[in-house]
Amino acid sequence: MANKTIIPFGPQHPVLPEPIHLDLVVEDEKVVEAIPSIGLIHRGLEKLVEIKDYQEMTFVAERICGICSFIHGMTYCHAIETVMNVTVPPRAQYLRIIWSELSRIHSHLLWLGLMADSLGFESLFMYSWKIRERILDIIEETTGGRVIFGSAKIGGVKHDITNSKLQEIGKRLDDIEKELKPIARVFIDDHSVKHRLVGVGVMPKEDAYAYGAVGPMLRASGIVQDMRKLGYSAYNELNFEPIVETAGDCYARSVVRIRELTSSFDLIRQASVKIPEGAIDVKVTGNPNGEFMARTEQPRGEVVYYVKANGNKFLERLRVRTPTFANIPALVKILQGCDLADVPVIVLTIDPCISCTER
Amino acid sequence: MSSIIKSPWVIHYDGSSCNGCDIEVLAALTPRFDVERFGIINTGNPKHADIFLITGSINEQNISIVKNIYEQMPNPKIVIAVGVCAATGGIFRECYNVQGGVGEVIPVDVYVPGCAVRPEAIIDGVVKGLGILQKKQEEWSKQA
Numbered sequence A: 001m002a003n004k005t006i007i008p009f010g011p012q013h014p015v016l017p018e019p020i021h022l023d024l025v026v027e028d029e030k031v032v033e034a035i036p037s038i039g040l041i042h043r044g045l046e047k048l049v050e051i052k053d054y055q056e057m058t059f060v061a062e063r064i065c066g067i068c069s070f071i072h073g074m075t076y077c078h079a080i081e082t083v084m085n086v087t088v089p090p091r092a093q094y095l096r097i098i099w100s101e102l103s104r105i106h107s108h109l110l111w112l113g114l115m116a117d118s119l120g121f122e123s124l125f126m127y128s129w130k131i132r133e134r135i136l137d138i139i140e141e142t143t144g145g146r147v148i149f150g151s152a153k154i155g156g157v158k159h160d161i162t163n164s165k166l167q168e169i170g171k172r173l174d175d176i177e178k179e180l181k182p183i184a185r186v187f188i189d190d191h192s193v194k195h196r197l198v199g200v201g202v203m204p205k206e207d208a209y210a211y212g213a214v215g216p217m218l219r220a221s222g223i224v225q226d227m228r229k230l231g232y233s234a235y236n237e238l239n240f241e242p243i244v245e246t247a248g249d250c251y252a253r254s255v256v257r258i259r260e261l262t263s264s265f266d267l268i269r270q271a272s273v274k275i276p277e278g279a280i281d282v283k284v285t286g287n288p289n290g291e292f293m294a295r296t297e298q299p300r301g302e303v304v305y306y307v308k309a310n311g312n313k314f315l316e317r318l319r320v321r322t323p324t325f326a327n328i329p330a331l332v333k334i335l336q337g338c339d340l341a342d343v344p345v346i347v348l349t350i351d352p353c354i355s356c357t358e359r
Numbered sequence B: 001m002s003s004i005i006k007s008p009w010v011i012h013y014d015g016s017s018c019n020g021c022d023i024e025v026l027a028a029l030t031p032r033f034d035v036e037r038f039g040i041i042n043t044g045n046p047k048h049a050d051i052f053l054i055t056g057s058i059n060e061q062n063i064s065i066v067k068n069i070y071e072q073m074p075n076p077k078i079v080i081a082v083g084v085c086a087a088t089g090g091i092f093r094e095c096y097n098v099q100g101g102v103g104e105v106i107p108v109d110v111y112v113p114g115c116a117v118r119p120e121a122i123i124d125g126v127v128k129g130l131g132i133l134q135k136k137q138e139e140w141s142k143q144a
Helices: A045-050 A057-062 A069-084 A090-119 A122-143 A163-189 A191-197 A205-210 A250-274 A323-335 A340-349 A354-358 B020-029 B063-072 B119-143
Strands: A004-009 A021-027 A030-037 A289-298 A301-310 A317-321 B009-014 B051-055 B078-082 B110-112
Touching: A004 A340, A021 A340, A030 A323, A030 A340, A045 A057, A045 A317, A057 A069, A069 A090, A069 A289, A069 A301, A090 A122, A090 A163, A090 A191, A090 A250, A090 A340, A122 A163, A122 B020, A163 A191, A163 A250, A191 A250, A191 A340, A205 A323, A250 A340, A301 A323, A323 A340, A323 A354, B009 B020, B009 B063, B020 B051, B020 B078, B020 B119, B051 B063, B051 B119, B078 B119, B110 B119
Parallel strands: B009 B051, B051 B078, B078 B110
Antiparallel strands: A004 A021, A021 A030, A289 A301, A301 A317
16 A cells, blocks of 8 residues: 655646646555645626626626637526517627637647646647637637637627628638647547547546536536537527537547537538628616526537626626536546656646636 | 846746737747747746746736746846736736736736737737846846
8 A cells, every 4th residue: 555645736836727736646646536725716796796887887798708718608698688678689690609619729729738747748839839829810800800800899899790700710611620730630640649648537428417517528528518509599590510529538538529620620611611601799778687597619619607687777697607617627527547657637627718617 | 147138038827818929929939930040949947038928917826826827937038028918917807817917916018908918019028028127137246
């Protein structure tokens, strides 16, 4: 019986851009338990509803997380719009889809890079981020921001994309997709990458369900769940299938994200063809009264926005349940019994976004 | 000893930012902006670092960590506060768990404004910081 040692992982760690702290209880080289402590970047922004009115809160919602910023803003607007019975013009709904899917592509490419970095595959990290810059160029040309778009608005969107611009974007996305193929192949086929991912951090289907995992983490374990299928914005008018893998290991989670990239490119193409003409926003007057729970699919999984309003311009309560928060119990589970050297890889396969988690 | 400004090593820590500035710090290291051409290398070890890039504001939980990283860095060293949250707390200034900018805990040499900061601005801030680093270096060698 070996002695147990506790190794601290984080909050400042080379593999993590954000602080999360894990106490790893190890026996020889095996992790027997992982004790997470979060709260290092807790800001308490839900309480800001008391001093910022419901319109101003859109900007706060966009800044919950810098990676899935637009989807946060959009979900918040979706919740308020439902409470206020605002009908968003169809063109705005399609623009929201285009920006959401661009966010998903940039987030997944960012994740692929960080994943390669955690494997020590530096050139793959650089390649992924090089392609990501081209997505950010499109985002910047259409919204003005690189990571915080600022285009979500209650009642629609703030910027329009002309049809000729949409066609140009379509052509550029085709090029980007072609450029992406060799990189995706390295992740899927390369022996040394597979060696680090296959069979590591296995999450069986029952566990994934019991621990309440969401997003790619859940879909990699064989459970079909994609909030986009709820049909918010105009997703019900587009044709796509949730990406599902069955192995539940780190490799399956990578494959889910790589296949989702293709599906996102396809969704943008469909949306640019189907997008109707018309206004991009409606005027919103009055104050919200009522409550609603909005659920949307972020790159990391399902996000839940609970909004409660009482006819005042300040909301009574805003509650955000972000995907990484739901995935942390599952992470703690799959860390049990893994090798110490695999910890960075496993932590990264849940695609942790700590800013979201702690708000 | 002027080698320090020819190849400064940076360490990055996320105080309580939204992640937007952090991914821009990383973007500055990747091929489009590529700060490595200036000899700037990102390190995970405070003992190897000359420049402390910090994003986000200070809260009760991370005060000790920020101080700890700063104290572990060898002299001469500079601190660059990246983003408005690191400068004043930004949009989250009024949150109950945000105590304000980084300047309240450790001395900051350069403030880089923006929400989110652009990688060009971060590179600009680091280049500006190098002048300060050189001055500190000269003072340091006089004392020694």
